Amino acid sequence: MSKKTYLQAINEALRQEMRRDSKVILIGEDLVGGHGATGEVGGAGGPFGQMRGLYKEFGADRMIDTPISESAIIGAAAGAALTGLRPVAELMFVDFVGVCFDQIFNQVAKFRYMFGGNARTPLVIRATIGAGKRAAAQHSQTLHPLFTMVPGLKVAMPSNPYDAKGLLIQAIRDDDPVIYLESKSLFGMECEVPDEPYRIPFGEANILREGKDLTIVALGAMVPRAERAAAELAKDGISVEVLDPRTTSPLDEESILESVKKTGRLVVVDESPPRCSLAADIAGMVADKGFKFLKAPIKQVTCPHTPVPFAPILEDAYLPSPTQIEMAARSILD
Amino acid sequence: MSKKTYLQAINEALRQEMRRDSKVILIGEDLVGGHGATGEVGGAGGPFGQMRGLYKEFGADRMIDTPISESAIIGAAAGAALTGLRPVAELMFVDFVGVCFDQIFNQVAKFRYMFGGNARTPLVIRATIGAGKRAAAQHSQTLHPLFTMVPGLKVAMPSNPYDAKGLLIQAIRDDDPVIYLESKSLFGMECEVPDEPYRIPFGEANILREGKDLTIVALGAMVPRAERAAAELAKDGISVEVLDPRTTSPLDEESILESVKKTGRLVVVDESPPRCSLAADIAGMVADKGFKFLKAPIKQVTCPHTPVPFAPILEDAYLPSPTQIEMAARSILD
Amino acid sequence: MQLSRDELKRAYERMFLIRVFEERVEKEFSAGNIPGFTHVYLGQEACAVGVCFELTDEDYIGSTHRGHGHCIAKGVDVEGMMLEIMGKASGLCGGKGGSMHIADLKKGMLGANAIVGGSPPIAVGAALTQKLNKTGRVAVAFSGDGGANQGTVFEALNMAMVLHVPVIFVFENNEYGEFTTQSYACGGVHIADRVRGFGMPCEVVDGTDFFPVREAMQRALEHTRGDKGPYALEIQCKRFGGHYVGDPQVYRSEKELVEARAYDPIPRFRRAVSEAALLSEAEFNEIESAVQDRVDIAVQSALAALAPDPATDLTKHVYVKYA
């Protein structure tokens, strides 16, 4: 056990799984870097550093740098998974999903069903998500709803280094295709992370804070914001439960309902525009299965129905803030 | 005024708009058909017949057949729209969106915002949707949530021939990018349709049946099913309001809330898997803004969280049936 | 020809099996026994059989919406296929896939694919597995001439070159993508030219004759198995019928349709082999009647078989395990 950043936790999970199972390979753009050039090969460790040191240990056979061809990357990873490897493919930014979405939603997600249960596609697609880096409309999206809606995919969205490692190891050992979303804004976050490999099962929420007056459900980079709002509310004696589902598909409906049963009030925080969002998804689920527990309207705190703006002041206003979360909570407390 | 099918209504809208405005062009695969071949050019009128007779009248300059290259189709249409034309692009099946999603969600949807309001992209993307044709997992999806979630897009989903014509004309005259979704299973549906051009404004729901005990919201091919359920319930003296939002973005929240205010009970029917669906979206919205009107849980009747199966008996079970809708309604009536 | 009598028999049997199977699919479709959209392989039999002739069950193919011929050529059981195409529970995919999604992983058949251009990237991945596991096996990616315009296919070509994997791209140029000709939709003259632009060798082959297809494929296999990287074939052939079963084909003249039949690979094979006195008329007839019987049995069995049960089958097999 030692303090590790979110980035280090990802790196460690990749390294340990690659050591454990020679079928695990990485494929994507500039995972290695420097092929054909005059300097160091593999020095950068990937565009954000998640692959630091891996090339030295695993070499070019298992760390596959590709052309800028996302459809071929995901398709090749899918075909490799279908025939016995356990590829971990990377989309440098989740925003690039648009050029390869067919391979994700029509191919890999549907193989097992279309082929009558005869296929197994143990594929992980890692992608970075989230705003806050002033990277503007095409490099700042979160897009988990896009994957959550697709039957056949699982979707993990770690909110801290501990979960980052445990969910990634689970994703790699999982026999179904998993979308693993890394929040760029959390890369530097630190916490205690066990040195040995461990898995966090999918579909099991994490209760970060117990409370009895109100439930806040948040995912990924919204979790620390929800916690800040909860801390603020606590100053006024309001007891808030903060719940992180950790995976959006499967979703731990039970824990959410359990919490709402206790508190009767729900705020869902989602880093995405509001329409057909995960916030709506959870609110809709609770409005059915948890209706009898509800003492107040369910509030959704999301980004606005706009692309992500570039200017820092606009981008800061774009993201759900602790204050907005707090206000939403107060609006449904008597 | 005369009886027209849904298909004829689409055809008439295209024809009338192409006559009215020479900037309107159609672009897609096999809209014409027969280029380079030995038989009749333009004889088929498109894979489903929506373009019947148009080639004769408008010729190859305005009816542009393309290679099987959806990214280039949507991209070219976007570029043409950005520079002064009003293209209507076709995706033969909405399922093909995966190979061109980038051009839709990162390009055309975001131009106006990214460019600070300096762009106008009057583009319509027509696509056929829906299950029931035994076309299996990659030719039967509905996918309106995929577009609804994207800021910058508008989404229309006509449920009858009258709406099909009025919404398509609005889509073509609209200055924003519009996704216009044609339900394959409604192509043969007939009703009275005015001969002259008319528009149906976006964001205005259609109340197909007034009622006071319960509201059913349904879209596209689910509307006739909701009506059948309502008729069945009426036999037991249950008064059901059936509401068709007609467009999912913008969504006529007001009419939905108005109706729920009156009935206190809501069932949302959606031809899509449940997660991050439009059903969830509407349920979530009402669980916030209409909470005080609600007398019972909000029920969502959707397809299961599976791809669309091929076997007729499975596909029939896949789609929300009038009986399922009726049962959902009964489950929240005392 | 350099083929043994057994090999010649096998080649003819496979081609004839495709022919009879597909004609029967048309018939059963018209009779209402086959739901949905179906694309048959009539006229192209020599392509699939020539390409798959030397492949084993451990070699992989990725197919297209027009996949029945590829399946049969790869040795997939026609009864399982007919069951699947009719949507029966005991079909190859439990009735969930249908004509456009037939797959048989045990036979190395990675699936028909209803998305044009969907298979080639996947085949590159199957080839990557062979490379990393040093199996000496290959993957074959089938595309049509229409598919040769889809971006995913170009990406797959380039990716295959960069990763240096044992994949063979087969472009079946039957002159049509749906209702539009290859000459209209394809910038440049030959698909082969664009393939070569990626530095990949590509042969243009007459696909109405089994022998040149098989020979080109032997060169392709020698190349890829010799770790020389990917290889491609543009196989020119004729689509006898419409794009889908039921297509009225207003875009093709009667004359063209008749002329296409002159390129029938099946009588051509029979004639050549007969003239060389390698197989007798009796032997051919025996193959044909055995094939007819097999297809008859497949159809009888499929017609009698049970449909899946929504209560148990609808939501099964979405995941291996969903928490």
Next chain:
Amino acid sequence: MQLSRDELKRAYERMFLIRVFEERVEKEFSAGNIPGFTHVYLGQEACAVGVCFELTDEDYIGSTHRGHGHCIAKGVDVEGMMLEIMGKASGLCGGKGGSMHIADLKKGMLGANAIVGGSPPIAVGAALTQKLNKTGRVAVAFSGDGGANQGTVFEALNMAMVLHVPVIFVFENNEYGEFTTQSYACGGVHIADRVRGFGMPCEVVDGTDFFPVREAMQRALEHTRGDKGPYALEIQCKRFGGHYVGDPQVYRSEKELVEARAYDPIPRFRRAVSEAALLSEAEFNEIESAVQDRVDIAVQSALAALAPDPATDLTKHVYVKYA
């Protein structure tokens, strides 16, 4: 050279303006005045200026993530650009786009594009408008060597051929896509070969010299404006710096970085023009100091300018009208 003195001045001014602008962007980025990711065009100035030299405001270009040079070459105002890159309300896109999304439709600049391969299909559409409206204008699609592996780009090439539209594809081969070389990522040797595979003429041009670029572009324009269909250029050039501003470039040796500078298009131009005695040292110096002033003013103005106001600007301009 066949250029007037005024034209030579304009060419030098544009190239030098890009140089000074980009060096200043690096500086302001390091000073924390430019947020986000920024890719500069240093070393490639002759490409953009040569390509855009004869274009008017009614001709269109579609650009890439490395778009500042294309903007300036197309005549976009550097003050509006600097304002945008700094995220100011009065920037070209109201501060909403930033470096990776600068657009100026009035100047025929259809936008930088942060999706590799995003622009070429759009440029085909802009060319389609020119064809249908018979304007005699063209569209230019810029891509990098890395972008030349993206499926959308191949589709655009083929679509342009099939639709026979006046579009010119410009591939700026600066030898790198991010940290990976073109020689690794690109099956085949020349991008030009794959372009020609679509039947499109493609010239390979030295992009470290303004003159051959401009001449190739004149041939391209003659071709496309003469309704002979699309045309392409593979322009070979050097990326002086990292992929993005701040890239430590561990993958490039010091030696390579030094050698790249030997291909600097700006002194090369100045030397050639001076030797031919077409412009004097004084004239060059005058241009340079005017450019320096312009960039200084742009930066001063941008630093002083107001940021957008979230209350009014955050949700504005998503739609023309949203019911």
